[in-house]
Amino acid sequence: xxxxxxxxxxxxxxxxxxxxxxxxxxxxxxxxxxxxxxxxxxxxxxxxxxxxxxxxxxxxxxxxxxxxxxxxxxxxxxxxxxxxxxxxxxxxxxxxxxxxxxxxxxxxxxxxxxxxxxxxxxxxxxxxxxxxxxxxxxxxxxxxxxxxxxxxxxxxxxxxxxxxxxxxxxxxxxxxxxxxxxxxxxxxxxxxxxxxxxxxxxxxxxxxxxxxxxxxxxxxxxxxxxxxxxxxxxxxxxxxxxxxxxxxxxxxxxxxxxxxxxxxxxxxxxxxxxxxxxxxxxxxxxxxxxxxxxxxxxxxxxxxxxxxxxxxxxxxxxxxxxxxxxxxxxxxxxxxxxxxxxxxxxxxxxxxxxxxxxxxxxxxxxxxxxxxxxxxxxxxxxxxxxxxxxxxxxxxxxxxxxxxxxxxxxxxxxxxxxxxxxxxxxxxxxxxxxxxxxxxxxxxxxxxxxxxxxxxxxxxxxxxxxxxxxxxxxxxxxxxxxxxxxxxxxxxxxxxxxxxxxxxxxxxxxxxxxxxxxxxxxxxxxxxxxxxxxxxxxxxxxxxxxxxxxxxxxxxxxxxxxxxxxxxxxxxxxxxxxxxxxxxxxxxxxxxxxxxxxxxxxxxxxxxxxxxxxxxxxxxxxxxxxxxxxxxxxxxxxxxxxxxxxxxxxxxxxxxxxxxxxxxxxxxxxxxxxxxxxxx
Numbered sequence: 001x002x003x004x005x006x007x008x009x010x011x012x013x014x015x016x017x018x019x020x021x022x023x024x025x026x027x028x029x030x031x032x033x034x035x036x037x038x039x040x041x042x043x044x045x046x047x048x049x050x051x052x053x054x055x056x057x058x059x060x061x062x063x064x065x066x067x068x069x070x071x072x073x074x075x076x077x078x079x080x081x082x083x084x085x086x087x088x089x090x091x092x093x094x095x096x097x098x099x100x101x102x103x104x105x106x107x108x109x110x111x112x113x114x115x116x117x118x119x120x121x122x123x124x125x126x127x128x129x130x131x132x133x134x135x136x137x138x139x140x141x142x143x144x145x146x147x148x149x150x151x152x153x154x155x156x157x158x159x160x161x162x163x164x165x166x167x168x169x170x171x172x173x174x175x176x177x178x179x180x181x182x183x184x185x186x187x188x189x190x191x192x193x194x195x196x197x198x199x200x201x202x203x204x205x206x207x208x209x210x211x212x213x214x215x216x217x218x219x220x221x222x223x224x225x226x227x228x229x230x231x232x233x234x235x236x237x238x239x240x241x242x243x244x245x246x247x248x249x250x251x252x253x254x255x256x257x258x259x260x261x262x263x264x265x266x267x268x269x270x271x272x273x274x275x276x277x278x279x280x281x282x283x284x285x286x287x288x289x290x291x292x293x294x295x296x297x298x299x300x301x302x303x304x305x306x307x308x309x310x311x312x313x314x315x316x317x318x319x320x321x322x323x324x325x326x327x328x329x330x331x332x333x334x335x336x337x338x339x340x341x342x343x344x345x346x347x348x349x350x351x352x353x354x355x356x357x358x359x360x361x362x363x364x365x366x367x368x369x370x371x372x373x374x375x376x377x378x379x380x381x382x383x384x385x386x387x388x389x390x391x392x393x394x395x396x397x398x399x400x401x402x403x404x405x406x407x408x409x410x411x412x413x414x415x416x417x418x419x420x421x422x423x424x425x426x427x428x429x430x431x432x433x434x435x436x437x438x439x440x441x442x443x444x445x446x447x448x449x450x451x452x453x454x455x456x457x458x459x460x461x462x463x464x465x466x467x468x469x470x471x472x473x474x475x476x477x478x479x480x481x482x483x484x485x486x487x488x489x490x491x492x493x494x495x496x497x498x499x500x501x502x503x504x505x506x507x508x509x510x511x512x513x514x515x516x517x518x519x520x521x522x523x524x525x526x527x528x529x530x531x532x533x534x535x536x537x538x539x540x541x542x543x544x545x546x547x548x549x550x551x552x553x554x555x556x557x558x559x560x561x562x563x564x565x566x567x568x569x570x571x572x573x574x575x576x577x578x579x580x581x582x583x584x585x586x587x588x589x590x591x592x593x594x595x596x597x598x599x600x601x602x603x604x605x606x607x608x609x610x611x612x613x614x615x616x617x618x619x620x621x622x623x624x625x626x627x628x629x630x631x632x633x634x635x636x637x638x639x640x641x642x643x644x645x646x647x648x649x650x651x652x653x654x655x656x657x658x659x660x661x662x663x664x665x666x667x668x669x670x671x672x673x674x675x676x677x678x679x680x
Contacts, residue, residue, distance in 0.1 A: 001026045013081040015042040015074045030054040030061065042074030044100075058110035059138075067123075069100040096165040097125040108138065117145065128156040128165065136189065145189045154181040159201035166199075173231040173244075175202030190215050195223065204230050212255070221255035232269070235305050245270050258282045262290075272296045278367065288365035288391060296373040297385070306396040307416050307423060308356035309465060348565040350465040355423050363391045374403060379439055382410050394418035401429075408433035408451070422463040430455040436480065450483025450526070458535050469538050469562050476533030478542070483529060487603075489522025490552035493575030493588045496610065497617070506614045512607050515590060519605070524549060524573070531556070538562045542569075552576075553587075560598060567601050569594040588613045 007020040019039035025032045032051035039045055045068045052061030069075050072094040079087035090097070102123035109116050117138035123130055131153050137146035156162040159179025163169050166181070179201030187193040190213075197208045210223035226249065233245040249267040253260070260280050267274040278290035303309070367389045374385035382403030390397040397415035404410070412429030431454040437446035456476030462468035495518045500506060504514070531545035540560040547554040558569025575588040589609040594601040 012038075012041065013078050015077050017041045028055070030059075031063075033063065042077070043071060044069035044074045050106075052106075052108050059108055059115050060110055061108050063106045065104045065106075067100060067102045069098065071098045072100065075100065092167050093165040096161055097128075100125055102130070115139065125154070125165070127158055127161045128154050130154055147187060148189050148193075149184075149186045151184045152182070155179070159204075163201055163204070170234055171232060172204055173233050174204050177202040179204075185212075185214075187211075195221070206230065208253070210253075218257050219255060220257070221253065223253040223255075224250075225253050226250045265292075269294075280363075280365075285362050285364045285393065288363050288367055291368040291370070293370045295371070296375065297369065297371040299374055299376045303396075303414070303416075310351045310353035310356055350469050350563065352464050352466045354463045355418075355465070364393065366390050369398075376405075376410075380405065390415075405431060406435040406438040408435070410434075419461070422461045423468060424459075424461040425468060426459050428457040436483065445486050447486050448480070448483060449486075451481045453477075453479040453481075456533060456535070460538075466563065472535050472538050472562060474535040476535065476540075478531050478533060480526065480529040483526040485524040485526060485554070487520050488524035488552075488554070488571075488573055489519050490524055490549075490573070490575070491522060492518040492573075492590065493552075496588075496614070500614055500618070506611055506618065508607065508611060511611055511614070512605065515607050515610065516605060519590075524552060524554060526554070529554075535562075558594070565598050566596060567594060567598045569601070586613065586616070 002025045003022050005020075005022045008018065010017050010020065017038050017040065020037070022036050023034035024036055025034075030051065030053040033049050035047075035049060037045075037047035046066070048063065048065045050061065050063035052063060053059060067075075072090075076087055076090070076094050079090070100123070102121060102125075104119070104121040107118045107120075109118070115138045116135055118135045119133070121130065121132040132150070133152070134148060134150035136148035139146075154162060154165075155178070157178050159174050159177055160169070162179040162181060163172060163174050179199075181197070181199050183195070183197045185193045185195050192211050192213055195208070195210055195212050199206045205228040206226070207228075208223050208225045210221065212221035212223070213219060214221075228248060230247045230249075231244045232247045233243060235245070247267060247269050249265070251265045251267075252263045254263065258281050260282055262278045262280075265274065265276050265278070272295040274292060274294045276290060276292040278288060278292075280289075281287045369385070369387045369389055371385040372383065374382040374387075376382060382401075382405050385401070385403040387401040388399045390399055395415070395417050397413070399413050399415075401412045401414070402410065409432045410429065411432075412427070414427050414429075415425070417424045431452060434452045434454070435449075436452040437449040439452070440446045440448060454476065456474060458472050458474030458476075460468050460472040462471050492515055496511065496514055499514060504510060526547055526549045528548040529545065532543050534541045534543060538561065540562060542556065542558050542560075545556045547556070553572075553574040555572040555574075556569065558567060560567050571592040571594070573590045573592070577587040591606040591609060593604045593606070595604075596602045
């Protein structure tokens, strides 16, 4: 066959070609290319020249091929037509590989009864330098190769470009500086090849070795992989902020067609050990199946990575309670400072930026998770945690979650689903028999103790974390058993009445000081307390609270704003009933308001109702005294007058003071808890 052609304009695989020229000859002697070129193939230039003599006894010759492409579009189009598997493998890396400048040379030499083919490729792929050299025993007549030996290297002054070309930039963070990737293969081309590879970039050192059948009808491999050091912080998602997540790993990798498995995984992630096995498919979406056993798993970090949690404005980490720390996904520690969202000094805050693409977007299937420790929230950690991680198209869920929490049990489910109107979330959980004190903010004396049962089910949706939290709707129930409320000493009523009887003036300032001091000195024992939770528009409202205590009556209602962590609660403490002539249903009351960050709210005590009760009590005692005096004046002279029961010496007739201000009203926009009634 002899071809001589000049084409001014045409299309090749849908790509416009201009100024194509061909002068070549194929016959029994071999192949001779005088000229084969395309000056403009979608912007790329291609040329080939040379010849190979295939006749015995000494086949010989050489071919030269040059490619100059400012972008990879025409190259990828040709690959997609003639080598679709290669095109799919290079799809994500193509933009980083441009511009392409490659020069390749194939040399065929004969020595004795052996024919050797040598290949050399040099040039650049974007900012990377490529060098590939190989040789093989060849049969030029049958156009086949025997044993081969290949050595290749990619080098870059900017190692980050190399990591991006390999498609690892979504998984691994590397330092500035050069990087290299070296590979070698030897053995029969269509048989079992021995492979070795090494990737060295700033902060990343990985090796792989083993055997593979890369050019067989069905590809397969058995490799041993090791990562001496790496930083997997990008797995936390866009809000990770740059804090390192150091990782070391060893695993067996087995490839069988489109099935890839990682067995005998032994890793250390941020100081925590991780073991297990994972199976995956090479086709998209990658289907996962396996199990992971870890020393510790960071729940917030894992969820943040899965749903694409954005960073807060001016901050580098996912939203969290101010001053709180959380462990990075599957291990490690990193700070999670709060940022402002329009409120002054919020207890916590959420980003108003939209959710980004999650880490697991290309995966489907399920993985069984087990962890000795699973960090959920501040001061809430589950031991012996179990769950099933479900992945699907635009879906992420932790199903069948169970664990031990603060001496009790935890069970629940959490799921997220991406939709056009935002991320949809559903959560259902139950805490049973949990030590309430361990869930309270760290303090010398926990504000609440006892056994807690808490259950809730909520739903929400939004384009950003702030919108999602602000849309939360649901219900719940709270039960406390054998509880203690610090700072509510029921002996306060006896202390105040005793002090007044001994001459303490019924003055707002003095009574308030005594009440504060006495309340703080003890606690209220509660046998049983329960209430309902109503979640609406991102606020949790505590309602219908009943308290069983033999020492005093306690009423409670309040709101927690989930968008900024502010609490607004009202408590009422009532002493034992003391009937009087003026009021047969007479009991002293103290009211308290708690407002501010949930971890450390400020308390304001209102003693106006107590002062009113003390004043009426003094008036009632004065009436009793007057009746005693009147009775004495009617007794015959010479008889001793015995005071009547309940009479109190002394005369107290104070003026009822004005009500005490209990502090500023809650912030605008936050629903205030129902204020407790004040008895006159």
